[in-house]
Amino acid sequence: MEVLIVGSGHMARGIGTRLVAGGHQVRIAARNHDAARTLAAELDGDATGEPIGRLGAASVVVLALPYPATRMVAEQLAGELVGRVLVDIANPVNIGTFDDLVTPPGVSAAEQVAKAVPGAKVVKAFNTTFAANLTAGGPLDVFIAGDDETACDQVAALTADGGMRPILVGGLRHAYTLESFQLLHMKVQDQIGGNYTTSLELDRRQ
C-alpha cells in the first residue's frame, strides 16, 4: 500500500518505521522538505520525502501531527482527501492542566477532522501508542475506531503487517474514549515510572 505520512516528528518516525517494516511504500510529507527527506532516508526501505501538498497515489494518509494542526492540515487538503483513508492520531490534551482535553465534551479530535473533510474515510489509530514503542518494534496493541469498515480493515492490515495487534473498537464516536483514556495513560507516567514508554495493552491471561 502507498501511505503518505504528514509530519516528520517522533510519531511520523514511529509509524513510518512500522509501515516500512510491513513492506509498504512510505512517503513522508512535511512543511520542512529537508526534515521530510532526512526522516525518509533514515527509515529503512524506499521511503521518500516531499513537501506537503500533493497526495498522489496514496490510498492512506496519516496525519502524524499534534492537535490542532491535524484539523488545519485536513482542511487544507480537504479536496484531495475525498475518497481516501485519513488516519488521525492526535491527542487533544490540555497541556495547561494535563487533566483535561481541549476538545468540547463528548467530541473527539477525530470527529472534528471528519467534519472538516466530509469525503474522507477518517480512522482513529495510533493515539494510544507512544512513539518510542512504535520505533522500537515489538508487540503493541493499536486501537482503531472508524465509521468506514473497509477503511478500518485497511488500517488494521497496515498495523498487523508492522508486527502490531489491531483492535477494532467500533465507530468513530469511540475515538472520544480512546482520546480520553490516553490522557489518563499520559498523566500517570510519573506514577508508574513509564516516561512515555508504557503501552496500553489488553493482555491475555496465561
Next chain:
Amino acid sequence: MEVLIVGSGHMARGIGTRLVAGGHQVRIAARNHDAARTLAAELDGDATGEPIGRLGAASVVVLALPYPATRMVAEQLAGELVGRVLVDIANPVNIGTFDDLVTPPGVSAAEQVAKAVPGAKVVKAFNTTFAANLTAGGPLDVFIAGDDETACDQVAALTADGGMRPILVGGLRHAYTLESFQLLHMKVQDQIGGNYTTSLELDRRQ
C-alpha cells in the same frame, strides 16, 4: 482494614479473594444471606457473611453489584455511608447494543452513586478488571478515580496489598473514561479471543 463487600457474585468473589490475600478483614453482605455465608466460607481467611443492612465498623464498602443496583443500594444505605469510602465497580453497559452506555453522555455511574450519597467518599475502582483475573491472582492493573485523595490512597493500598498495581487517574469525573473504555474492552473480547480473561494493562517496555 475492615471491608464490607455488598454482593455475592463473581466480582464479590474476585475482590474478596484479593482483599483476604492482602490480610484484610472481609465481610460479605448480600440480600441472600446464605449466598453471602457460602461465599465468605469459600474465601480463605476469616471472612464472614451477613444480610445487607448494617455497615458496622467497615471503613470501606465495596458495591460489587451490577448497574443500576449500585445506585439503588447506595440510596438505601445512604445515611450509614456518610464518611465512609464507597467503592463503585459498575459498568453501565447497554446490553441491548453492547456499543453504548446506559448512563447520560458524560456522566459516569460512579458520579451518579456519589450524587445519591453526598457524604460518602466515592471511589471508582475494579471496573476494568474482570472477575476471573481477580480470583486467579497474579499481576493486575487497577485504575482508580476519586475526588477524596485519602479515600483513593486507601483503595490503592488495599489493591497493592492484594498483589495488584494501583493506578490513580485523578478525580471522579475520570470514572466516565474508565467506564467508557471498559465497554470497548468488553466488546472486543471476541475479536482478541479473550473470553473476559484479558486485562487492561499499562505494560512497561523492556
